[in-house]
Every structure is written in C-alpha cells, then in structure tokens.
Amino acid sequence: MKKIMNKPEKYVDEMLAGIYCAHKKDLKCVEDDLRCLVTTHKHPGKVSIATGGGSGHLPLFLGYVGEGMLDGCSVGDVFQSPSAEQMLAVTKEIDNGAGVLYIYGNYNGDIFNFDMAADMADMEEDIRVESVVAGDDIASAITGETDDISKRRGVAGIFFVYKCAGAAAAEGKDLDEVKAVAEKVCANVRTMGIALSPCIVPRVGEAGFSIGEDEMEVGMGIHGETGIRVEKLKTADEIVDDMMGMLLKDLPYTEGDEVAVLLNGLGATPLDELYIMMNRVGQILKEKGIGLFHTYAGEFATSMEMAGASISLCKVDDELKRYLSASADTPFFKQHKLDE
Amino acid sequence: MKKIMNKPEKYVDEMLAGIYCAHKKDLKCVEDDLRCLVTTHKHPGKVSIATGGGSGHLPLFLGYVGEGMLDGCSVGDVFQSPSAEQMLAVTKEIDNGAGVLYIYGNYNGDIFNFDMAADMADMEEDIRVESVVAGDDIASAITGETDDISKRRGVAGIFFVYKCAGAAAAEGKDLDEVKAVAEKVCANVRTMGIALSPCIVPRVGEAGFSIGEDEMEVGMGIHGETGIRVEKLKTADEIVDDMMGMLLKDLPYTEGDEVAVLLNGLGATPLDELYIMMNRVGQILKEKGIGLFHTYAGEFATSMEMAGASISLCKVDDELKRYLSASADTPFFKQHKLDE
Structure with missing residues (x-):
C-alpha cells in the first residue's frame, strides 16, 4: 500500500x-x-x-x-x-x-x-x-x-x-x-464509468480486486463494485463510443436536446486523458445533433487512487441552465456566474 | 502503458x-x-x-x-x-x-x-x-x-x-x-516535492525509471529528473517534516512571516493524502509562528499519472496578499475575490 x-x-x-x-x-x-x-x-x-x-x-x-x-x-x-x-x-x-x-x-x-x-x-x-x-x-x-x-x-x-x-x-x-x-x-442525469486500476481502503491495506495490466472494467462502481464486463483496454475513442452509446440511449438524449457534460477522473487519471475523452464526446454530440451547453472536467467524485473515468450527461432546459450558470464558491468547486 | x-x-x-x-x-x-x-x-x-x-x-x-x-x-x-x-x-x-x-x-x-x-x-x-x-x-x-x-x-x-x-x-x-x-x-516562493511512482511519456511507451514498491524519491523533478535521494516510504508526518525543514530554512521563512501554501498533487495522488499533508503543514507553521494566509490544494502542476506531491510556500506582504486575493477565472483555476 x-x-x-x-x-x-x-x-x-x-x-x-x-x-x-x-x-x-x-x-x-x-x-x-x-x-x-x-x-x-x-x-x-x-x-x-x-x-x-x-x-x-x-x-x-x-x-x-x-x-x-x-x-x-x-x-x-x-x-x-x-x-x-x-x-x-x-x-x-x-x-x-x-x-x-x-x-x-x-x-x-x-x-x-x-x-x-x-x-x-x-x-x-x-x-x-x-x-x-x-x-x-x-x-x-x-x-x-x-x-x-x-x-x-x-x-x-x-x-x-x-x-x-x-x-x-x-x-x-x-x-x-x-x-x-x-x-x-x-x-x-446519467453516468457511465470505467476503471483501469483498483484502489486500496487504508484499513484493509490491499486492493480487494485486481484488473489485468491490459484490461479495464466497464461499469465498475466507485467502491469497486463489479461492473458489467471486463474487457481489453481499447482506444480512447472506442471507450467513449461505447460509454456514450449506452448513455445516449438510456434517457434517451436525442437530436435537439442540450446537455451539460461532466468528465470525471476517478483519482489517478491525468487531465490529459479526460480531455482526450472530451474531444470524442464533443464529436459524438455534434454528430447526434445534441447541443453542448457547458462542460466540467476534473476530479469530482473519486475512489482515492483508482484510475479510470466517468462521463455524466445532464439534459438541460432554460431552468436548469439558469441554475447551472449561477455562481458557486465552495472549497472544491468554484464557478463565476456563466454568461447567458 | x-x-x-x-x-x-x-x-x-x-x-x-x-x-x-x-x-x-x-x-x-x-x-x-x-x-x-x-x-x-x-x-x-x-x-x-x-x-x-x-x-x-x-x-x-x-x-x-x-x-x-x-x-x-x-x-x-x-x-x-x-x-x-x-x-x-x-x-x-x-x-x-x-x-x-x-x-x-x-x-x-x-x-x-x-x-x-x-x-x-x-x-x-x-x-x-x-x-x-x-x-x-x-x-x-x-x-x-x-x-x-x-x-x-x-x-x-x-x-x-x-x-x-x-x-x-x-x-x-x-x-x-x-x-x-x-x-x-x-x-x-520555494517548492519541494517527492515522487512515489513514475510516469510514462506516451511516445516512449514505458517508464524511464522505477521507484521501489516501498520507496519514494525525494526532490524528483516533474519530468522525472533524479532527486536528491531515494528512501523508504515514511509516514505522512515524517515526509512533511523533512520537506518543510528544507523549505523553511531555504528562504528562510521565519517567525512573524505570513505565507500562502500550495499542496500540489503530481497526478495520481488522492486529495485525501494532500489534506493529510496539509494538516501537518499547518501544525508546523503554527509551531514556528508563521502565519497562514491562504491555502491551495489539488493538481496545479502534474506529471501525468505520477504519484507524489509537492509543497510550495509563498511569503506574502500586503501587496502580494492583494494580488493573491483578486478574482481569477480560467478554465482550470477559478477564485472569487477573497475577503480582506
């Protein structure tokens, strides 16, 4: 540990x-x-x-x-x-x-x-x-x-x-x-995540599970709950395509909708990788005719040193856009009022 | 990779x-x-x-x-x-x-x-x-x-x-x-860092160096430049004591001074660990009679997926406090004007 x-x-x-x-x-x-x-x-x-x-x-x-x-x-x-x-x-x-x-x-x-x-x-x-x-x-x-x-x-x-x-x-x-x-x-709101490495609960001292060196766990929970499948690590675009495919059809989010996006790192994933994913998310939304209202990227909900990421979509209307745009000032999240 | x-x-x-x-x-x-x-x-x-x-x-x-x-x-x-x-x-x-x-x-x-x-x-x-x-x-x-x-x-x-x-x-x-x-x-401003794991340059595909499973590198640079020594991983308090000892005597920062603190994660280190370090930093500053003006914690300068952390101290006077307190709004750093 x-x-x-x-x-x-x-x-x-x-x-x-x-x-x-x-x-x-x-x-x-x-x-x-x-x-x-x-x-x-x-x-x-x-x-x-x-x-x-x-x-x-x-x-x-x-x-x-x-x-x-x-x-x-x-x-x-x-x-x-x-x-x-x-x-x-x-x-x-x-x-x-x-x-x-x-x-x-x-x-x-x-x-x-x-x-x-x-x-x-x-x-x-x-x-x-x-x-x-x-x-x-x-x-x-x-x-x-x-x-x-x-x-x-x-x-x-x-x-x-x-x-x-x-x-x-x-x-x-x-x-x-x-x-x-x-x-x-x-x-x-809908979220879909993948994990690339486990995390260790301090009192336990060792990881409760492992993920192979060339594997990722699709749908793993933020406490290490088992996901829906383990598969070989794919390219960023393939990973995002799979995640967005599941996300978009779940609500569903469809042409003409507008969404806010949260690209969340689980703890050990570099911001670079989140933005590589963001690039593909933006492309998919554009292809689908879904508007991109605002984006957030970084660590918002982590599992200590777990590597991996989640994508959250929030469908917004004028009311939710107003609330999302409002100023916020907390120790870990700050936002100046967004321009209308 | x-x-x-x-x-x-x-x-x-x-x-x-x-x-x-x-x-x-x-x-x-x-x-x-x-x-x-x-x-x-x-x-x-x-x-x-x-x-x-x-x-x-x-x-x-x-x-x-x-x-x-x-x-x-x-x-x-x-x-x-x-x-x-x-x-x-x-x-x-x-x-x-x-x-x-x-x-x-x-x-x-x-x-x-x-x-x-x-x-x-x-x-x-x-x-x-x-x-x-x-x-x-x-x-x-x-x-x-x-x-x-x-x-x-x-x-x-x-x-x-x-x-x-x-x-x-x-x-x-x-x-x-x-x-x-x-x-x-x-x-x-002075900074001191430690690294617990290496990072991988994508084009290279493998880490250029390794750090033992129970070791850390003291003073490693953010591109993996060799530090001043490799040693066994210590407790958080011992690590911070060593880092702060070097930092305080370097400027030096002494009794009656006031500082801003930046606890920076190198990429894979959980926020929890940064705040465990922050706790000890605060204790040391108090013991030394050095005022704590403001703190920042999180990822400010990383090395992709490198685990580790750095502590930066910035000695402040009224002029620098005014500048540090000013509002800022960038994609990766937002601050509302701090109260005087």
Missing part, C-alpha cells in the same frame, strides 16, 4: 483536520465532531441542503459545502456511511428555519441512516426534512437481462443535483421547490 | 482539441495551430502575459490562461518545449499595445526559444517583451556540496507567479511594474 498517510485508522480524521486547517474561514465542524462539517456562512430563511456518505471520494461529498451549493455534510470512514446521529447534528446546525433537503447517493447504509435522521429531525427538533436520492450510474443495476432503475447507485452525476438544487435554494425557493429541482436533475 | 488515449502521436493534439471543445467561449488557437492557445477576452491597454512549456503537466501551463491570470500559452509535445515561432504567434495575438511579459520555468529548451521569440517580437513586430524565469524547486540544483540557485528548475510554485502578475496586469500596472511583481513572487 503506497499512500502518503500516518496510521490507517487516522486517515479520515487527519484528512478532515487538514481540510479545516485549509478552509477555516468557510468550514467548521459541529459539536467537535470533525465528521460533521458545515458552512460558516448562514443565510436566515434559506432552505438548507445536506449530504453525506463515505470518505474516499473527495471532493465528494464534503467538498461541495459552500456558497451556492450545500450547507452541511456528514462523512463516515472510507466507503462507510456516517451515522444518523451525525446527520442529525448537521441538520440541526444548518437549518435556517426553512427546512432541510437531504441529497445523497443510492446506497443502503446511507438511506437507512438518512431516513432515521430525518425522522429524528422531525420528531425531536421540529425541522422538516425532505430527501432526494440520486441514482445516476446506468451500469449499476444490470443483472442478467434485468435493469431495475430504482436500484441504480449514485455516482459523479450527483454534482449536477447539488449544483442546481443549491442554486435554487440560494435564489430563495422553498423546500418543495428545491426538492422538485433536485428531482428534475436526477431524472435528467 | 495503461492510458486512455488513441495513438501516442495524437496524444497532445487530441487533448488540446478536447480543451477547445470544452472551453470554446474562453479559449481559441492562433493561426490554426492548436498548440498556440490564447484567451478570447481581450483588454486593450492591458499588459499581456504569456507562458509556455511542454505538455504533460496539466493544468500547467495552458490552464491558467484566462481572466486575472495569463493571456496566452504555447505548448510543446509531452515534456518538450514549444518552438520560438509558436511563442511569437501567441505574443502577436495577445499584445494589447502595452507589451508582453513571458513567465516560464527554468529549463534550457524553454529559455532558448522564449529568448528567440522575444527578439523576434521586438525586431519584427515592435512588441516589447520582458521575461521572468521561475526556479522554485529547491532540490533541483543540488550537486554534491553545491546548490547553484540560478540553476533551480521551475515547478508548481510558478502558479503564485502567474496569479500575482496576472492580478497586477488586470489592475492596470505597466510592463515594468508587472515584471517587478513577478520577480518579487519568484524571490519569495
């Missing part, structure tokens, strides 16, 4: 201590629990948004806490859900009197704990909580001939949900309206 | 095509040469700033072309200098009538070509050009007992030079003043 770290059991908390050190003007913890992270910028009357999930995915999840996006986040150990109590602590701290929206990925542990936290917030604290669960990974629920969309996992595409719901909340929309925006984005 | 790419000889140009596709509102090429990249935002009367260097270091160099930073960039093949003619083409395109400042790293190929481009700009185009060469890597000129500072290579710390000089130019300073700012930053 070749990681720059101290003891594996301190991996998450020392990472968090570094984040508080680096971003002390913008982030603080709740009740001295480093794993309950909230913005220092309160906006009375604004709907608050919380997320959470396992560590090991930076900048997911906590990286999007900040102006124009999220208000708080609870994180667990690497690839582990935070507890309902931690989620509740964040919820209490961030509530501005307008209710709290939970946005998180479709994983059983997170669902169990967020649901319990929502119940406690309602019953013990009189805070109204609504939840939106993102499941954008189109490869994640395929079993034989079946593909149960309700079981799809949440991956990098959740960025679009955070961005739009965060902008709606910042605009002053109420809880039902912000939730409707988040649900609309979820309905319009 | 496990890269997401097509033919090695198309690696750079397809990456660039992806960048133009993704950022077409903000970037364009000159004379149909993808490797000559300039901003689409012209500011008549503003001093222009150009940089350049080999590919394989994204977001260096071209990623910092945009509002509040640079106006243009020429790039070569992976780890190769662009030509003087390409630098001249960029220079002609970006000049706003106020002269052009070249800021680039201390490598012989780049110096040769930038000097030739400056001469051509002056003689053929009547454009005044000044140059500032960054050499922030404190490990790069150590040979036996000698350490010739003038031979130090430029690495991630050049980000601070771009940021401050770009802000000075955006403020309306003249060429001599912008050059003085760049020189001042160069005088106050």
